[in-house]
Amino acid sequence: MEELARSWASEAGFELRYELTDAERYEVAQIVTAEAEGEPLAGKIAICQCILQACEDDGIRPAEAADRYSYSKKRPEPSAEAMQAVRYVFDFGMIASTEPIKYFYAPALVDSEWHESQIYVMTINGHRFFKEATE
DSSP: OHHHHHHHHHHHTOOOSSOOOHHHHHHHHHHHHHHHTTSOHHHHHHHHHHHHHHHHHHTOOHHHHHHHTTOOSOOOOOOHHHHHHHIIIIITOOOSOSSOEEEEEOTTTOOOHHHHTSEEEEEETTEEEEEOTTO
């Protein structure tokens, strides 16, 4: 998939936003599936955007972001829609918000005063998304 993504970008005349190895692509899709299965594609794209923002801001790879930002530890078989969201965001630079969203949580599952102390941007179905309060 790594080589295919580079080919698509080359044919379309743009650079990949963030190059993933095949293993990283699979892991990000697993995280998205664990975090947002049952959510619409827009929610999966927003979660990918948060992961990408964390990687870019912190200069880290996705596995490090997963640890640092406490994403789900579950690694289910990724859904086709999660794989599509990863491709849209990491390869093509698609975003769910023009704001640099970096954090998310599902209020129906957990309470989070910390997340709510950040700058609220939007809600997509069961997830609330935030940008960093220090901006």
